[in-house]
Amino acid sequence: MGFVAFLDGVQQSRVVTFIDGAPIVHGTAGAAVRERRDRRMHSWHHRVEHRLYAPRQHLQPGIWERLAPFRPVDSSAQEGEDPAPSRHPLSTLERAVHLVQRHREDLEQRLAERWCDHESRPLFVDGGISGSERVARARCVVGVVKSHRTLYAVDEAVGIVLRLARAERTTVFLIEPKKRAPVASWYLRLRDATGRDPTFGLVRVEVAREPAEDLTARADQVSRWLLAEGAPLALPDARWDRMAYGIRDSEEFLKAIT
Amino acid sequence: MSSPLGRVVATERRPNTPHEFHFWTALDCPVGIGTIVRVEGTQPVENQIPQIYGIVVEGLSYTDLQSPLHDVLGHDGSPEAASLAPTERAEIRLYTAAVLRQLPEEPLQPVPMGRVYLATDEDVAIALRMDGYLKEGSRTGIPIGIYRAGGTDAPIYLDADFLLGPEAAHLNITGVSGLATKTSAVEWLLQSIFTHFPPQKGSVAAVCFNVKGPDLCFLDQPGSIDARDRELYDKLGVPAKPFEKTQYFAPYHSKGHALNTLRSNDALAYNVHPLTWGLHEVLQYAEVLLNKDDIDAKADALIDFIARNVVGQEFADPILSRPHRVQSFADLEAWFRDLLRGMEAKNSESWRTHHVATIRKVRNRLSNISTRCAGLVTDDGAVSDLPFGTFEDRTVYVIDVAGLEEDAQDLVFARVITKLRESLEKRELGVNHVVVFVDELNKYAPNDGQDTYVRKMLLDIAERGRYLGLVLFGAQQFRSQVHRRVVGNAGSALYGRMDADELATPGYAVLSPATRTKLATLEKGQLMVRHPHFTQPVFVRFPRPAIMRGRDGAERFPQAATPTLDQAILRSLRALDSSVTLQWVQDAINIHEEQAVIRARNATVRARPNDVKSYFKAQLPALVVASSAKPRPAGVAIRGTPFDDPYGNG
Known part of the structure; x- marks a missing residue:
């Protein structure tokens, strides 16, 4: 059967102006599910949202009120355990960009959840799926992580991962982050990396952890789909060595409409 | 309203202009080269939403593939593996359309972004400005074919004012031979004209020169057409039947026994007439038959003198032995003989300023004409001509010159067209408009080579004929090889399938590469039409003519075998009187000379008398009644000398 749809998101941010040295940022976030029908890609659903980010604490009192009609997001507020950014413009700008990224992730999660509500066919998600409990538990969603800043392996296992040949995978392991939903995961080499960067063609796959399911068989099946x-x-x-064409298509679609 | 099939797009590198725009469609969209579309603008201009009509002239397709090598790499160099890929690349169908019309017409702006719709019948009429001449009450539309695209079957009309004058006129048809384009298109269009020519514009007839094979020999015989053709006939409102009124004209074979035409089967003889001319008719066009070396100023002056002062009247001169009345080539030869004899007798080198050498040269050239054009030009001056003055409405007059030598063909063209022009000028032809169809314009009005009388005459029609109602429908295989002013003056043009070499000539540079490619691959029955009202050429389909094709006609009505003299006379006279039998003919002509018999036959055919047999016999020369010689009187014995004759017996 294989994947029938691909989910990806994009984000853009640009400084509209500086007021009293504080950056006012316009952010655009979008996410799209592109469904494959008869080998052609079509839009299943997409969302694009625009937001204005302004550091409220660094602005004169009247300025924030004047921005109020645009429903700005405060880019100077403390967020969770992260401290509030300093008054340095670059610090505030960095926070704004981070907020745009969060917005994009949020849109992706909402779309993935929507898919889970309406569909049971396999969805290819660009990135991890543990951000949403609903998505992380859905059997129809497969997350594919292309970046390997964090390697889920230690000691000998790192070598095993990096020595994977084309179409080889690791055993399935469980990821149980503190603040995110647990998922089953494995590494898979999509393309021959001989003579190249050891992460060439390497992806990490995330699927729902179904205690009752034979995860090995599931990993084999999903790996075949990915190959x-x-x-x-x-x-x-x-990133073509790790990126599926369906994800590139989603990105191009979003670039065209944002 | 139908759903849109595309969207207008424009980029800085490929912007839209007032005369061209770009749009994309879904992959399965029924759009192709030649499709007419309508763009609906989004922003009102002077309180009106712009409507732009365009015709697709170019199409592009590409994917997001940046290099072909990426596709090779993606499928490990195996084309078979490519078919297993789960996803097809994103692909675009991007079309370029040439603007046919913008509404409102002013201000003329670049085509705006908007939705693109397939043109409906009504849209097609507006796009091609046909709405102006399809109004009830002032309708001048002549159906030329059906525009067909994506379920739209729209009739396309030419404007009679621009096809047959006076606004513009003339039609030129180009296409490779053997693909039923040129002759079929003309046959179809003449049927359409005869059906739809508006009554308020008067009468119309056609004169067609059959220059090769049996193409135009069976215009009055029904041909086979299929259901699709019938559907087109119904849609275009033209009856699917052959021409009701046709008249055929052909010269005789050189021996004069039978007409020189492929339509010689007895079953079709009822409307085939001889075409013969005498000295008077030919002398006016001597220029056609004599080349530049023949006709210097001196010779021209003598010919002019003869035409004005000698032919058709009593002519006397002291140098001549007797007065002459020159009516035929034979009379002219006698006149020349007498004149030269007189000059020799007086040892004179010139007569009335004409030098003896010029006289001999003109005699030689003119006397030669009746030999070169035997069958068409008669020695005896007998004339059988087209019915100038009594042309009938909606009638096709076919002149079969396929069997004639080139000189004689030129003579026929020159005289018939000149007579048509003269008659139309005087409003004495019998009809208001005449369509003259000439195939092989490459040959008769070539772009290069020396100037000929025929070419000058075709140029004259092309440039001035429309004011008279004399309309040229010309056809050729290579338009680029026809004189520019002949094709340039044709208001309308039809193109069938074209040769790639021809399409590479500069005359076709105005067409897009895709349109040229389409022209090179057109099917039978498809044409590209250019017309003054259409700002861009349009592709149409036309039905097969409901007329027997030349090849079929030649099989069904085989050419009569070359007849003997008595058979030829029988065939000619039986068309006038069915009681004539071969035995009667043989009895009647038994002892007469062949030329005398042929003259009598020709006279009878021209006169079409009520009593054919008597008339024919009366034309034969009277014979002296035979009588046996009287016996010679017996000799009388000479008397003997007297017995007592003193001088005798001595």
Whole structure:
């Protein structure tokens, strides 16, 4: 059967102006599910939202009120355990960009949840799926992580991961982050990395952890689906070795409409 | 309203202009080269939402693939593996359309972004400005074919004012041979004209020159057409039947026994007439038959003198032995002989300023004409001509010159067209408009080579004929090889399938590469039409003519075998009187000379008398009644000398 749809998101941010040295940022976040029908990609659903980010604490009192009609997001507020950004413009700007990213992740999660509400067919999600409890438990969603800043392996296991040949995978392991939903995961080499960067063609796959299910069989099945997505190539994207064409298509779609 | 099939797009590198725009469609959209579309603007201009009509002239398709090599890499160099890929790349169908019309027409602006719709019948009429001449009460539309695209079947009309004058006129048809384009299109269009030519514009007839094979020999015979053709006939409002009124004209074979045409089957003889001319008719067009070396100023002056002062009147001169009345080539030869004899007798080198060498040269050239154009030009001056003055409405007059030598063909063109022009100028032809169809314009009005009388005459029609109602429908395989002013003056043009080499000539540079490619691959029955009202060429389909094709006609009505003299006479006279039998003919002509018999036949055919047999016999020369010689009187014995004759017996 294989994947029938692909979910990805994009974000853009730009400084509209500086008021008293504080950056006012316009952010755009979008997410789209592109469904594959007869080998052609079509939009299943998409969301694009725009927000204005302003550091309320760093603005004169009247300025915030004047921005109120645009329903701005305070980019100077403390967020969770993260401290409030300093008054340095770059610090505030960095926070704003981070908030745009969070917005994009939120949209992606909402779309993934929507898919889970309406569909039971496999959805390919660009990135992890543990951000949403609903999505992380859904059997129809597969998350594919392309970046490997964090390697879920230690000691000998790192070597095993990095030495994977094309179409080889690791055993399934469980990821149980504190603040996110637990998922089952494994590494899979999509393309031959001989003579290249050891992460070339390497992805980490996340699926729902179903205690009653044979995860090995599930990993084999999903790995086959992912290997089948090796063509067409996602070139000219720099991450083409790990990116499915359906995800590139979603990105291009979002770029066209945002 | 139908759903849109595309959206207008424009980029800085590929912007829209007032005369061109770009749009994309879904992959399965029924749009192709030649499709007419309508763009609905979004912003009102002077309180009116702009409507732009365009015709697709170019199409592009591409994917997001940046390099072909990426596709090779993606499928490990195996084309088979490519078919297994779960996803097709994103792909675009991007079309370029040339603007046909913008509403409102002013201000003329670049085409705005908007939705693109497939043109409906009504849209097609507006796009091609046909709405102006399809109004009830002042309708001048002549159906030329059906525009067909994506379920739209819209009739396309030409404006009679621009096809047959006076606004513009003439039609030029180009297409490779053997694909039923040129002749079929003309046959179809003439049927359409005869059906739809508006009554308020008067009468119309056609004169067609059959220059090769049996193409135009069976215009009055029904041909086979299929259901699709019938559907087109119904849609275009033209009856699917052959021409009701046709008249055929052909010269005789050189021996003069039978007409020189492929329509010689007895079953079709009822409307086939001889075409013969005498000295008077030919002398006016001597220029056609004599080349530049023949006709210098001196010779031209003598020919002019003969035409004005000698032919058709009593002519006397002291140098001549007797007065002459020159009516035929034979009379002219006698006149020349007498004149030269007189000059020799007086040892004179010139007569009335004409030098003896010029006289001999003109004699030689003119006398030669009846030999070169034997069958068409008669020695005896007998004339059988087209019915100038009594042309009938909606009638096709076919002149079969396929069997004639080139000189004789030129003579026929020159004289018939000149006569048509003269008659139309005087309003004495019998009809208000005449369509003259000439195939092989490459040959008769070539772009290069020396100037000929025929080319000058075709140029004259092309440039001035529309004011008279004399309309040229010309056809050729290579438009680029026809004189520019002949094709340039054709208000309308039809293009069938074209040769790629021809399409590469500069004349076709105005067409987009895709349109040229389509022209090179057109099916039978498809045409590209240019017309003054259409700002861009349009592709149409026309039905097969409901007329027997030349090849079929030649099989069904095989050419009669070359007849003997008595058979030829029988065939000619039986068309006038069915009681004539071969035995009667043989008895009647038994002892007469062949030329005398042919002259009698020609005279009878021209006169079409009530009593054919008597008339024919009366034309034969009277014979002296035979009588046996009287016996010579017996000799009388000479008397003997007298017995007592003193001088005898001595």
